[in-house]
Amino acid sequence: MNLTILYFAALRERVGLAREVCDVPPGITTVGALKDWIVARGAPWSEAFGDTPRVRAAVNQAMAGPETPLPDRAEVAFFPPVTGG
């Protein structure tokens, strides 16, 4: 499955990437599984996610939880809790 993964704010700085396109194994079908797969790739992802508490996610620009399914070619974003306003 082909996914575009985006990182924002502190998480983007810690990963050192704003965007990556990944081919993920077929077993990765939810946001939670994708996060585990990203972290299992090691540095810089493992440190970046480890250093960023309460990471939130969005799938195709809608807020998502760990159980949210991943459509093929989805845009999946990971970011810290929001601090606008």
Add this chain to the structure above:
Amino acid sequence: MVRIQREPFDLGAEIEQLRAGDPRVGAVACFIGIVRDLNDGERIATMSLEHYPGMTEKALEDIVTHARGRWDLYDVLVVHRVGELGPTDPIVLVAVTSAHRGNAFAACEFVMDYLKTEAPFWKKEVTPTGARWVDARVSDDKARARWEAESK
């Protein structure tokens, strides 16, 4: 209507346009958020605001749609700035028009409480001891939770 922009906004012009001379409008409530010079005990020199182009607009539109479903409103405007800002600069404007003040006040606060917790914006502050990302506040989650608990 929802707008993300780098430039400052003109409150008078925004409200004039929102009312559009509509004689049904009996109330306009608005909120302006402003950069302070002190946060968590540190001086703020400048601040930068990042957003998620596309999703931020969608999240704000959703919040406005919810507000319109909950109260009788004529119009809602949200303008949020991004980029570099300094103390005393306005960051956000929420303005609501309705027939009476009760709905306008409530909807304005509702939009701000949801914006704070649901709209993808992130602040990074520059202080004398370096740059730091602002942490989300528990009080903002609590402010939003009130609206979920309250049945209209």
